[in-house]
Amino acid sequence: MSARPSRPRVLAIAGSDPSGGAGIQADLKSIAAFGGYGMAAITALTAQNTRAVDGVHAPPAEFVADQLRAVSDDIAVDAVKIGMLFSAPIVEVVADWVRRTRPAVVVLDPVMISTSGHRLLDAAAERAVLELASAAHLITPNLDELAALVGAPRAASWSDALDQGRRLSRQTGARVVVKGGHLAGPSAPDALVDGDDVYEVPGERVESRNTHGTGCSLSAALATVRADGATWEDGLVRVKAWLTAAIREGERLWVGSGNGPIDHLHALDPRTSADRENGSWARSAWDRGAAVRADILAVAFVRGMADGSLHRDHWAEYLRQDAHYLAGYGRVLRRLAELAPTTDDRAFWAASAEGADLEVERLHRRIVGEDVGMPAPVTVGYLDHLERTAARGDYAETVAAVLPCFTVYADLGRRFAPIERAGHPYAEWLDAYGDPQFLHTSVLAESVASRVADSASHEQRRAMERAHDVSLIWERDFFDEAWRGTEVSSAYTATDPGHVG
Numbered sequence: 001m002s003a004r005p006s007r008p009r010v011l012a013i014a015g016s017d018p019s020g021g022a023g024i025q026a027d028l029k030s031i032a033a034f035g036g037y038g039m040a041a042i043t044a045l046t047a048q049n050t051r052a053v054d055g056v057h058a059p060p061a062e063f064v065a066d067q068l069r070a071v072s073d074d075i076a077v078d079a080v081k082i083g084m085l086f087s088a089p090i091v092e093v094v095a096d097w098v099r100r101t102r103p104a105v106v107v108l109d110p111v112m113i114s115t116s117g118h119r120l121l122d123a124a125a126e127r128a129v130l131e132l133a134s135a136a137h138l139i140t141p142n143l144d145e146l147a148a149l150v151g152a153p154r155a156a157s158w159s160d161a162l163d164q165g166r167r168l169s170r171q172t173g174a175r176v177v178v179k180g181g182h183l184a185g186p187s188a189p190d191a192l193v194d195g196d197d198v199y200e201v202p203g204e205r206v207e208s209r210n211t212h213g214t215g216c217s218l219s220a221a222l223a224t225v226r227a228d229g230a231t232w233e234d235g236l237v238r239v240k241a242w243l244t245a246a247i248r249e250g251e252r253l254w255v256g257s258g259n260g261p262i263d264h265l266h267a268l269d270p271r272t273s274a275d276r277e278n279g280s281w282a283r284s285a286w287d288r289g290a291a292v293r294a295d296i297l298a299v300a301f302v303r304g305m306a307d308g309s310l311h312r313d314h315w316a317e318y319l320r321q322d323a324h325y326l327a328g329y330g331r332v333l334r335r336l337a338e339l340a341p342t343t344d345d346r347a348f349w350a351a352s353a354e355g356a357d358l359e360v361e362r363l364h365r366r367i368v369g370e371d372v373g374m375p376a377p378v379t380v381g382y383l384d385h386l387e388r389t390a391a392r393g394d395y396a397e398t399v400a401a402v403l404p405c406f407t408v409y410a411d412l413g414r415r416f417a418p419i420e421r422a423g424h425p426y427a428e429w430l431d432a433y434g435d436p437q438f439l440h441t442s443v444l445a446e447s448v449a450s451r452v453a454d455s456a457s458h459e460q461r462r463a464m465e466r467a468h469d470v471s472l473i474w475e476r477d478f479f480d481e482a483w484r485g486t487e488v489s490s491a492y493t494a495t496d497p498g499h500v501g
């Protein structure tokens with residue numbers, strides 16, 4: 001038997017939603033989606049569906065205490081997610097249990113009012129929830145809950161919401177996820193706030209009514225990934241990507257006529273799992289990333305590069321950011337050369353590092369010059385993920401982290417191959433992506449990753465998956481940043497992008 005359990009044991013303390021979209025039911029599905037073993041102590045029964053909450057029936061607070069005791073007397077709990085608590089006496093027994101058992105991970109979703117307007121927490125219990133918040137490691141209020149907890153009106157802008165998040169974090173000593181789900185506009189960012197520090201994770205708003213239970217699902221998934229070893233930052237990046245895809249896939253469930261649920265298990269398509277059994281590690285990592293890869297192909301920057309409509313300012317900003325990125329990426333590849341256990345692998349990573357340097361010299365510097373400005377937050381975030389992974393010194397995990405940069409670019413190169421080059425403003429770049437030597441190198445990198453995974457422990461394989469999937473998400477955001485993060489100087493004139501200053 002191994003020295004550690006194969007899955008984090010995660011206890012959800014929350015209310016029941018019989019329609020399966022929110023509450024305990026959403027928590028258990030989210031915990032399972034991230035590979036956890038889910039448990040549930042039920043604080044209240046609701047009668048609700050996708051349209052409304054019709055009623056709430058709560059057990060005596062002592063019976064909630066009995067459920068908690070039954071679990072913790074017998075089972076080691078690696079993480080706790082707390083959701084709907086309904087009344088002050090229930091908040092108190094939960095707070096008392098948390099203080100006595102001190103779970104390593106406590107995530108509090110301070111559920112107060114359902115989207116449909118029904119109270120899920122007595123107004124009198126809000127004060128008790130604020131006290132419980134000080135015993136949590138992470139709090140995940142929506143904008144209304146955040147305002148109630150800091151005693152202010154609902155934030156009118158994202159920056160106001162971040163200020164309230166800082167206040168709540170300082171007040172409780174816990175980290176706070178400020179959620180942009182209730183903001184207006186095309187984006188739905190989230191941010192992890194720790195005292196005065198803010199780590200923002202950008203996100204696009206999915207136009208969908210399938211948002212019932214998003215808050216429950218986010219908090220349960222975060223508790224699970226954290227118990228599984230992710231940092232809060234990486235965990236939020238992973239969970240947010242999953243949640244966005246789950247909202248998008250929710251419509252295909254055809255559940256209810258109101259605000260439908262998300263598809264928690266969208267990544268568990270049985271056909272792809274069967275394929276995974278037979279495939280290599282790199283192949284299954286590629287399959288697992290299907291939703292993020294679809295996002296990459298839809299990013300305006302990538303579409304504009306393919307059809308030539310990309311404004312040169314976006315492209316120049318991309319090159320500047322890529323110059324920063326490749327410098328850091330080269331350092332991580334050199335670190336891999338040091339970590340590699342065989343001469344062949346050492347030579348492979350050293351040559352790849354040289355390739356990254358050459359790419360900067362050959363194409364980037366010639367066009368954008370020496371002054372590449374400041375790295376954008378996405379560039380910093382992506383490199384931070386790679387460098388922190390490399391710093392842990394695990395060869396397998398670091399190989400997995402660098403892989404998406406190879407595979408995503410090679411995939412774009414193959415997709416760009418049929419595009420007519422004559423008169424295309426980005427012809428040289430389409431060729432660079434599709435360089436046969438680079439495509440070959442990408443296949444070699446995949447085979448190194450699969451070989452390393454074959455002899456990795458179960459734990460290492462999980463770490464490889466995490467490292468790979470987080471990098472893939474950063475790949476998408478990197479393209480997106482070049483599009484969103486640039487002010488264009490004039491109307492589109494992509495006739496001669498070879499002379500961008």
Ligand SMILES: Nc1ncnc2c1ncn2[C@@H]1O[C@H](COP(=O)(O)OP(=O)(O)O)[C@@H](O)[C@H]1O
Nearest residue numbers: 142179180181182188204205206211214215218
């Ligand atoms: N339409 C949407 N598109 C993308 N993400 C969303 C959308 N609505 C909510 N989210 C995300 O779902 C999570 C829950 O957010 P929110 O709706 O603000 O909380 P709650 O469900 O607690 O009211 C956050 O990560 C938020 O960014």
Ligand SMILES: Cc1ncc(COP(=O)(O)OP(=O)(O)O)c(N)n1
Nearest residue numbers: 015022023114115212213214215216
């Ligand atoms: C039993 C139960 N718990 C919590 C909620 C609220 O879910 P949440 O994800 O915060 O948001 P909405 O589903 O209200 O959008 C609930 N409805 N039921």
